[in-house]
Amino acid sequence: MLLRLALAVGGALALWWGWRWWRKAPPDKAKKVLAGAVLAALVIGGVALVLTGKLAGLFAIIAGLSPWIGRAMRLHQLWRTLRGLANGTRPGAGAPPPPSPPADTAMTRAQALEVLGLAPGATPDEIREAHRRLMRSAHPDAGGSTWIAARLNQARDILLG
Numbered sequence: 001m002l003l004r005l006a007l008a009v010g011g012a013l014a015l016w017w018g019w020r021w022w023r024k025a026p027p028d029k030a031k032k033v034l035a036g037a038v039l040a041a042l043v044i045g046g047v048a049l050v051l052t053g054k055l056a057g058l059f060a061i062i063a064g065l066s067p068w069i070g071r072a073m074r075l076h077q078l079w080r081t082l083r084g085l086a087n088g089t090r091p092g093a094g095a096p097p098p099p100s101p102p103a104d105t106a107m108t109r110a111q112a113l114e115v116l117g118l119a120p121g122a123t124p125d126e127i128r129e130a131h132r133r134l135m136r137s138a139h140p141d142a143g144g145s146t147w148i149a150a151r152l153n154q155a156r157d158i159l160l161g
Contacts, residue, residue, distance in 0.1 A: 107151075113155075131152060
């Protein structure tokens with residue numbers, strides 16, 4: 001009885017702390033932590049099923065759900081195809097490429113400092129830090145522009161030689 005009470009209080013405190021952290025965490029970090037927590041819960045649940053001898057019930061549930069999972073996957077693929085047609089893209093083709101930026105001209109050292117937001121006489125460490133800070137939001141993988149990322153890289157290369 002006391003063990004159950006301790007587990008319940010500990011679980012409630014963990015949920016409260018997790019909710020407070022979740023509200024303040026950056027979205028990409030929260031997504032990684034949530035994926036890890038779900039994986040840990042699945043592993044713990046699987047171990048509990050093995051230890052209690054109820055693993056056969058899990059296989060029965062999975063076998064019963066498999067036709068529905070297959071249908072849901074086909075329905076999702078149909079939805080993606082229809083959404084692509086509505087947006088004007090061909091099925092199987094990725095998103096249309098963005099328009100190419102205007103041709104670049106050579107960047108001067110003063111322009112490179114301006115791009116990175118640095119003052120003349122910046123140290124190599126300051127240049128690297130400014131480049132990293134700006135690339136966090138401007139990188140194409142983070143939803144940024146390839147043109148801006150290329151300009152940041154060009155500015156860094158010019159300033160670092």
